[in-house]
Amino acid sequence: MRTSTREYGYARVSTKNQNEDRQLSVLREQGIPEEFIFVDKISGKNFVRPEYQLLKRVLREGDTLFVKSINRFGRNKQEILKEWQWLMDAKIHVVVIDIPILDTRKYQEMDGINQLIMDLVLQLLSWLAEEERNDIKQAQAEGIAEARKKGKHLGRPQINLQTLTPGQRGILDANYSRWQSNELSGVDFMRELELKKNTFYKVMKEYENKAR
Structure with missing residues (x-):
């Protein structure tokens, strides 16, 4: 002691x-x-x-x-x-x-x-x-409510076809057909694009719809 x-x-x-x-x-x-x-x-x-x-x-x-x-x-x-x-x-x-x-x-x-x-x-x-x-809590709540009223997105930035970087878009354009023909696996394509699974398939769907 x-x-x-x-x-x-x-x-x-x-x-x-x-x-x-x-x-x-x-x-x-x-x-x-x-x-x-x-x-x-x-x-x-x-x-x-x-x-x-x-x-x-x-x-x-x-x-x-x-x-x-x-x-x-x-x-x-x-x-x-x-x-x-x-x-x-x-x-x-x-x-x-x-x-x-x-x-x-x-x-x-x-x-x-x-x-x-x-x-x-x-x-x-x-x-x-x-x-x-x-x-502080009230101000935060009011700020969030006001942002939602104005249609602003809160939280992490949404990733979609429009928000891809030029580098990601280039990889997508160059490898989409390879992925479609199974020459490139989905896992490898996700890795090259640096996208998570759910975001990857969302972007692929948007890309397909745009190509139609």
Whole structure:
């Protein structure tokens, strides 16, 4: 069992549209060793945080945990406050780098007004973090609805005869008759065109219809 306290850092990012570099940079500026920084990369649908759970098992009374912002603890007010309470019960110091008032080291010897101020700020910021996430989700939903209204395709670009590259079209023109006569197998033709099976046959059908 170790006898000295340690400082840890935690970062959480979405795998789709965020990069942890900024969070890591801020944590490193606090002098936290690389081996004591835990990072989770999660998707919007999956909020499993293996690194955070490991960190909670590693933390000991008197340790200090640094995070860049309060929403690293959860996606909504309830999750944030739950994790904060767990850390307080475990007697872990917490430093929210973006919000200097949320540095529990300042209040370890204090009761009363300063502690009350921090609790109020925590409640407010947790609510704001939840509202911000809800606003982002609403904006995304409205953007998707507007795009669909305008007939825009969402998701991966559709591949069809018209969207083939000049190189793909050249391969198609040069080898279509060979494929038709079984001189070239469908598997080899797909490989040369770099198309998946369903897309390949869709393109072949469009090519045949155009040739009629």
